[in-house]
Amino acid sequence: MSRNKGKAPKAPKTQVTTAGRDPFANFGIVNPPVYHASTVLFKTLADLNDAVKKPFDGVYYGRFGTPTTFAFEEAVAEIAGGDKAIATSSGLAAITCALTAFLKSGDHVLMVDTVYQPTRKFCDEMLKGFGIETTYYDPLIGGDIAQLIRDNTKLIFLESPGSLTFEVQDVPAIVAAAKAKGVLTLLDNTWGTPLNFKAFDKGIDISLEAATKYIVGHADAMLGIIICREKHYKQLKSTVVTLGNSPGPDDCYLGLRGLRTLDVRLARHGETGLQLAKWLESRDEVERVIHPALPNDPGYPLWKRDFTGTCGLFAMILKPVSDSALAAMLDEMDLFSMGFSWGGFESLILPIKPEYCRTETPWPPAGSKGGPLLRLHAGLEDIDDLIADLEAGFARLAAT
Numbered sequence: 251m252s253r254n255k256g257k258a259p260k261a262p263k264t265q266v267t268t269a270g271r272d273p274f275a276n277f278g279i280v281n282p283p284v285y286h287a288s289t290v291l292f293k294t295l296a297d298l299n300d301a302v303k304k305p306f307d308g309v310y311y312g313r314f315g316t317p318t319t320f321a322f323e324e325a326v327a328e329i330a331g332g333d334k335a336i337a338t339s340s341g342l343a344a345i346t347c348a349l350t351a352f353l354k355s356g357d358h359v360l361m362v363d364t365v366y367q368p369t370r371k372f373c374d375e376m377l378k379g380f381g382i383e384t385t386y387y388d389p390l391i392g393g394d395i396a397q398l399i400r401d402n403t404k405l406i407f408l409e410s411p412g413s414l415t416f417e418v419q420d421v422p423a424i425v426a427a428a429k430a431k432g433v434l435t436l437l438d439n440t441w442g443t444p445l446n447f448k449a450f451d452k453g454i455d456i457s458l459e460a461a462t463k464y465i466v467g468h469a470d471a472m473l474g475i476i477i478c479r480e481k482h483y484k485q486l487k488s489t490v491v492t493l494g495n496s497p498g499p500d501d502c503y504l505g506l507r508g509l510r511t512l513d514v515r516l517a518r519h520g521e522t523g524l525q526l527a528k529w530l531e532s533r534d535e536v537e538r539v540i541h542p543a544l545p546n547d548p549g550y551p552l553w554k555r556d557f558t559g560t561c562g563l564f565a566m567i568l569k570p571v572s573d574s575a576l577a578a579m580l581d582e583m584d585l586f587s588m589g590f591s592w593g594g595f596e597s598l599i600l601p602i603k604p605e606y607c608r609t610e611t612p613w614p615p616a617g618s619k620g621g622p623l624l625r626l627h628a629g630l631e632d633i634d635d636l637i638a639d640l641e642a643g644f645a646r647l648a649a650t
């Protein structure tokens with residue numbers, strides 16, 4: 251499938267343009283076609299018997315994927331530096347399928363306290379119901395996680411930076427502790443993306459992406475991807491197929507198309523986000539900006555050591571204000587819209603309350619006056635227009 255097969259490894263900027271496609275296997279057409287399929291036909295009994303023996307090698311049945319799915323999977327695996335990838339119908343499905351693949355009744359999971367809230371819900375409701383225990387750990391625990399590993403600890407789940415509050419984890423230290431005890435590590439790398447955080451170089455076993463965010467990049471499809479080493483592939487693929495999780499071909503195509511511009515979009519999202527963060531730091535209305543790529547952020551040293559870039563998602567704590575003042579600011583924003591998700595081309599602003607999905611990490615943090623927390627996503631608009639929009643919002647806040 252990939253025109254990169256058998257050639258010297260390329261730089262990431264090049265990989266996003268070349269991985270997962272082979273025009274001359276397809277009439278010279280630049281992009282792979284979208285195959286819509288449920289039934290796949292076998293010409294002879296021998297072909298059928300062959301396929302039944304190895305359903306994961308080749309085109310077998312729609313739910314197992316089509317050449318469009320495989321092109322997307324191959325491209326992401328190559329860019330992320332993994333051996334294999336498996337597409338799922340959403341980012342959350344990538345997470346729940348990967349957890350399900352390795353856990354059985356009686357197992358124990360170490361889950362980062364700042365994990366994406368629906369992942370937490372899966373642990374607290376589904377996994378608990380299946381007799382699997384979850385312990386939440388402080389995202390800043392580092393190598394001390396060794397003290398939480400039990401005989402029945404099967405896996406450690408990381409998400410770095412953490413959802414909503416962006417604590418950067420010491421991934422290599424946690425991986426070292428896990429490896430010493432034979433425990434698997436799974437990372438939700440949605441913020442880092444396969445370009446800005448190289449999970450496999452850092453020793454992570456399984457990397458998960460909500461492709462819905464930056465990979466699709468246009469707020470128009472739900473898609474997830476599990477990236478892994480060869481040795482974990484069969485178990486993961488078998489679980490995804492057994493759970494009946496099957497992303498549609500059009501969504502895989504949108505994921506593949508998004509990948510081609512991932513590098514340039516991310517660079518711009520990251521640059522605009524950092525400029526906004528610096529501008530917000532200078533504002534009187536703001537108590538603190540939380541952005542791991544800001545030099546005075548507590549996460550900065552680890553971000554600098556482990557990441558090759560930033561994306562456009564960060565947060566700020568406002569000084570305490572009334573609900574009506576906050577509404578006056580948010581209701582009339584022009585370019586910043588309120589909505590869940592992120593990674594698309596437009597800027598977003600969202601009031602968030604991490605205190606409802608934390609047990610080990612206090613919120614508001616020490617020293618904060620507990621004003622509203624707003625998550626911002628820097629889109630692809632002009633920076634001056636975005637600043638003007640925020641400035642007008644602050645003026646409404648002050649006037650109410």
Ligand SMILES: *Cc1c(COP(=O)(O)O)cnc(C)c1O
Pocket residue numbers: 340341342343366409413438440441460461462463472473474591
């Ligand atoms: C959005 C998100 C997910 C889930 O992705 P969906 O495609 O919405 O299911 C998982 N992890 C993180 C960090 C996210 O932001």
